[in-house]
Amino acid sequence: MAKDSADWNAVDDLDFEILNFHSSPSNADDDMDFEIVNFHSSPSSPSPVVTNDEPLRLPIPMSGLGVPNEQLFVTQRSLPELARGPPYFYYENVVLAPWETISRHLYDVAPEFVDSSFICAAARERGYVHNLPISNRYLIQPPPKHTIQEVLPLTKNWWPTWDTRTKLNCIFTVNASSQLTNRIRSALEASRGEPPEEIKRYVIEQCEKWNLIWVGQNKAVPLEVNEIETLMGFPIYHTRGGGGISRAERLKSLSNSFQVDTLAYHLSVLKPLFPDGINVLSLFTGIGGGEMALHRLQIPMKTVVSVEFSQVNKYILRDFWERTNQKGVLIEFEDVQDLTKDIIVELMKQFGGFDIVIGGSPCNNLAGGNRVTPNCLEGEQSLMFYEYCRVLNVVRQTAKEMRRS
Ligand code: SAH
Numbered sequence: 001m002a003k004d005s006a007d008w009n010a011v012d013d014l015d016f017e018i019l020n021f022h023s024s025p026s027n028a029d030d031d032m033d034f035e036i037v038n039f040h041s042s043p044s045s046p047s048p049v050v051t052n053d054e055p056l057r058l059p060i061p062m063s064g065l066g067v068p069n070e071q072l073f074v075t076q077r078s079l080p081e082l083a084r085g086p087p088y089f090y091y092e093n094v095v096l097a098p099w100e101t102i103s104r105h106l107y108d109v110a111p112e113f114v115d116s117s118f119i120c121a122a123a124r125e126r127g128y129v130h131n132l133p134i135s136n137r138y139l140i141q142p143p144p145k146h147t148i149q150e151v152l153p154l155t156k157n158w159w160p161t162w163d164t165r166t167k168l169n170c171i172f173t174v175n176a177s178s179q180l181t182n183r184i185r186s187a188l189e190a191s192r193g194e195p196p197e198e199i200k201r202y203v204i205e206q207c208e209k210w211n212l213i214w215v216g217q218n219k220a221v222p223l224e225v226n227e228i229e230t231l232m233g234f235p236i237y238h239t240r241g242g243g244g245i246s247r248a249e250r251l252k253s254l255s256n257s258f259q260v261d262t263l264a265y266h267l268s269v270l271k272p273l274f275p276d277g278i279n280v281l282s283l284f285t286g287i288g289g290g291e292m293a294l295h296r297l298q299i300p301m302k303t304v305v306s307v308e309f310s311q312v313n314k315y316i317l318r319d320f321w322e323r324t325n326q327k328g329v330l331i332e333f334e335d336v337q338d339l340t341k342d343i344i345v346e347l348m349k350q351f352g353g354f355d356i357v358i359g360g361s362p363c364n365n366l367a368g369g370n371r372v373t374p375n376c377l378e379g380e381q382s383l384m385f386y387e388y389c390r391v392l393n394v395v396r397q398t399a400k401e402m403r404r405s
Contacts (some may be wrong), residue, residue, distance in 0.1 A: 058095060059113055062125055065134050067118035068143075068265070075135040083107035083131045087353065087399050089392050090130040090266065090290075092258060092360035093385070099127055105389045107131075112266075116259040120144040121151045122168040122231040124259045126360075133269045140268070140296045144233060144261040148213065151230060158214035162200050168211050168223075171231060173255040175222040176210035188218040225250045232289075233260025233296075239287055241316040249312050258289030258360060260296065267293050270356070277302035277328065279351050281395060283336055283359030283388055284308065288317040290358040295320075301328040303351045307336045336387045344394045353399050357392050361385045 065074040083106070091106060093099075099111045106129045116124035119139070145151045147166045149159065184206060187199050195203070203220070206212065212220035213227075225247060226236040232254055239250040267290075270278060277300030282290050285308040294301055304321075308314050314332060321330050331347070333339055348354060361384040 061118070062095075062113045062115040063118055064112040064114035064128070066137070067114065068139050070118065077134060079131055080108045083109045085131075086355060087395055088130070088132055088270070088356040089396075090128065090132065090263075090356060090358045091388060092126055092128050092263075094363045095125045095127055097127060097363065097382075102127075102385065103129060105386070106392070114262060116262045117167045119262050119265060120231060120233065120259060121146055121148050121166075122259070123170050124262070125170065126259075126262075128266065130266065132266060133273075136269060136272075137265050138268045140261060140264045140293075152213055152227060155213050155215065158216055158219065160214065162195075163204055163207060163214070165204075165207065168213075168231065169208060171211065171223075171228050171255050173252050175251065176206070176212060180206060180210065181212075181219065181221050184212075184220050185218045225254070228254050232257055233262075233264070234287070234289075234292055238292070238320065239316055241312070241319040245312055245315065253287045253310070253313055253316065256360075256362070257287050258293070260289050260292045263289055264293035264297050267299075268297055270294075271297055271299050274299060274355060276300070278355045279303040279353065280305070281354040281357045281391070282306045282308075283357065283391060284361050284384065285317055286310075286313050286360070288313075288320055289360075291317065291320065295324055295326075301326060303329045303331070305331045305333065305347055305354070307333045307339060309334060336384060336391065339391055341394050344391060345398050348395065348398050348402065353402055354395055357388075357395055359388050361388050 063070050065077065089106070091102070093102065095113060103109060103111060109129050109131060111127035111129050113125065113127050116122060116126070121144070148168055149156050149166075184203050187203065188195055191199055207220055211223055213223060215221050223231070225239065228251070229236050229238050234254075234257075239245065239253055278294065279302055280290070280294070282288075282304055285291070285306040288306075291301065291304060291306075306314075306317060308317065314334075318330070361382065363382060
């Protein structure tokens with residue numbers, strides 16, 4: 001008999017993911033408002049950096065410096081002197097990350113918070129610190145579908161009128177158990193006809209919590225991997241990587257990934273700047289959300305230096321690189337800590353420098369049971385943020401010296 005374990009094992013991570021989903025265009029106030037999240041670290045926690053993060057105000061709606069089809073649009077911003085100009089950088093993390101500390105280590109650039117549900121059919125609230133231009137951004141074509149039923153048209157036949165969801169919640173690693181699907185079906189079948197309010201409430205709560213979709217009469221099930229790939233802006237089977245990768249591994253990698261359409265919207269400004277292609281330093285590459293965004297924007301990747309620890313993810317990226325007939329050079333490193341200053345300088349001389357450093361450092365220590373402290377850049381994984389900063393500083397400093405000589 002299948003074990004109903006997902007409900008229990010997942011609680012920590014799920015609580016975290018749910019915390020991360022606290023606004024959506026459908027439930028946010030129309031007026032600009034702010035939600036306060038407290039990022040104070042525990043006083044006893046060991047910390048490599050003194051973090052005095054003040055409560056940060058998260059914007060509601062979480063539409064950053066502008067999202068397509070929204071009226072609130074910023075087309076200019078003033079970046080701190082040290083952050084201006086190329087090489088560009090683009091850093092991503094979850095909204096609960098200690099953004100004041102992150103920002104302080106990235107030349108004091110303020111994070112841009114965006115919920116991907118403004119761009120696609122699934123929520124994903126993330127902060128992005130970058131020095132990219134922001135005017136004339138555009139969506140990759142064809143534009144992502146906006147509602148669950150547009151992405152998954154077959155669900156239309158079975159979707160109850162009282163389930164008014166049009167967007168899914170943030171995609172996360174854990175899936176609901178088959179027993180939950182059975183419990184929901186039994187509850188609805190017992191009602192015969194329109195279910196009582198209490199049952200509807202229970203079912204909707206479970207559907208929202210576990211991102212369930214309707215695939216048959218009274219049958220609400222978790223998303224399949226290929227459906228998640230589509231929602232995240234990848235072609236289906238992207239994470240199959242040529243085979244041999246388990247469903248659990250594919251789910252895990254997808255749940256850590258960039259939402260490609262959101263990223264591409266931000267990176268689209270690079271297209272006119274680099275008509276001949278771009279040299280990318282891709283830190284914590286994962287399944288290649290950054291590379292996929294550039295590919296879908298048709299910005300040629302002359303060079304990608306990819307730094308990624310996981311064999312599974314490396315396999316997926318290599319498979320993507322081959323399948324899409326990339327003409328550029330892919331160079332792989334395993335551990336970001338091996339990327340010494342000498343190696344970075346050598347690579348930059350070889351290719352004439354990097355045009356952008358993209359990365360979303362691991363956030364495992366910011367999540368649920370793995371959480372080290374509430375503001376937790378201290379966990380072994382989350383410490384990788386400081387590696388991003390170290391590498392970026394070397395790249396920007398070396399670029400300056402190369403320009404001078
Ligand atoms: N943005 C990526 C995912 C980032 S998740 C995407 O689009 O898929 C963080 C990634 O960092 C994970 O894939 C993890 O394997 C990798 N990682 C963790 N520690 C690392 C290290 N020391 N060096 C390189 N990569 C590392």
